[in-house]
Amino acid sequence: MAIPLFLKVLKDQRRGFLGWSIGLVAIVSIQLSVFPTVRSSAEGLATFLKNYPEALQKIFRMEDYTSGPGYLSTELFSFMLPLIFIAVGTGWGANATAQEEERRTADLLLTLPISRPRILLTKIVSGITAQIVLVLILFLTLFIGIRFVDISLPVSKILAGSASGALLGVTFHAVATLFGSIFGKKSVALGGAIALAIAGFLFYSLAPLVHTFDRVLGINPFQWALGKNPLKGGLDFGYATLSILTSIIIYGASVSVLRSRDISN
Amino acid sequence: MPTSAISLKGVTKFYGHELGVMDVTFEVLPGEIMGFLGPNGAGKTTTMRALVGLLKLTSGQAYILGEEVTIYSHEMRKEIGYLPGSPGLYENLTGWEHLRFLAKMRDCDCTEEIRSMAERFDLDLHRRIKDLSKGNQQKIGVIQAFMHRPSILILDEPTSGLDPIVQREFSALVDETQSRGAAILLSSHVLSEVEHLADRVVIINDGKQLLVDEISNLKKRTLRTVDLFFGSPIPPEVFSRVHGIKDVHTYGNRITCTVIGAETELLKVAVEHGLESVQTHESNLDEIFFSIVEGGDPNGYSTIS
Known part of the structure; x- marks a missing residue:
């Protein structure tokens, strides 16, 4: 590794990264702050969810919405947090x-x-370092935040949930890096x-609604990271390994392509 | 015979079906400055980028200090200072930060060299690069190429954007670098600068090498105008049998003609007819360059002499 380059990349990206980190902490904090209201309205919400279209319940994995882990899974881990990890990953990869x-x-x-x-x-x-730091920020925010709203979650599950974001972030960081290596265009x-x-x-x-999509879930990075609901079931070791191996292969392809092609000007 | 510092043998580069350069072959010796001339799009930048390993050759070989250059080789680049034609700089950094970063990546302190060259070029290193003029950005490009005292310099349009005072300072820097034994390949559109600095020149056009020769030889082989002054009028027919002259005209006691090659025979005949004085108007590199590139027949040009 070239240390001066490593430090330069971190320095160059610090402002953007700080912005995403603040965004992540803000989103998690806001969602946590709403949870007491959700819990106190559990009965009403249960009725509401019962009448909610089943298809949408499946799409947003809305089972068990009024429990702490269920709420966090639906509100944060089904869309918003993966989005942040992927945004940071693709940005750093394209750069x-x-x-x-x-x-x-x-x-x-x-x-x-x-x-x-x-x-x-x-x-x-x-790029991987940025993902690890995001995991730490998310972990600390959840670890501290849930205490204020009385959600009970084991440390291992918080860690698994946080790491699931990085699995997605790293995979798409690798994809952006590969496209950058091949085409040379951000x-x-x-x-x-x-x-x-x-x-x-x-x-x-x-996938819960379309049989064809369900059949290919096994090769979907979102399934690898989120499929087993990490806040409840922890990370699936097999899927996590598959995700990491896929990223390693894509990184290897990036290096191989860049190593042997003309550099455009 | 000294080993070449830079050597190209049949260097050919195609971009798909489009020709970049074809069959470029020349050498640069240690302590030599080679001018690299050609119109825009002639293939100078392609050749230079291939020499620093940014491009994969379609065929041919390029050598730096005897080691073949490929896109995989990188150790030899310790000995190379490269200034790209349009150097992309890290614009969010200051000049100092930019140069220190490159120095650290080269595992070189280079602090003294950076400071002394910045002073020499009157460059403020503490301003952000994006706030600098094109000329000042070019100075940073020049400093990064020279700061680690490389033994090979590959400079693509190094004085582009530099004012005349800085250009003169740059010429002095190149002279000093040459005197410590470095080999320099330098492309430029300022032909007078190349004429002043270079020992030899390579001329390419449309991706093909037209010639490589010493500038002094080129001048000898180029048409020159000669004025001969006599004590009394001389008929022009006197010179009709002299080899290598043409366009003979008489203006009173003065005869003008154009000469290719040696003037010995012309002067011998003139002296026999009472020559009093002679003036020779040599072509400069600009005229030579245009006659070669626009003439389009380097072989014809070469055989004139």
């Missing part, structure tokens, strides 16, 4: 090399006496990774 090529800084960076794989691996490590890297993320989310959300 890895595509931005350097577009801004022509790649001509200086890639003519230093450091191999292209080492440069890209440094960028990958910095818009393609970002757009391609986000399009895949949206497709994955739709397939995952509609």
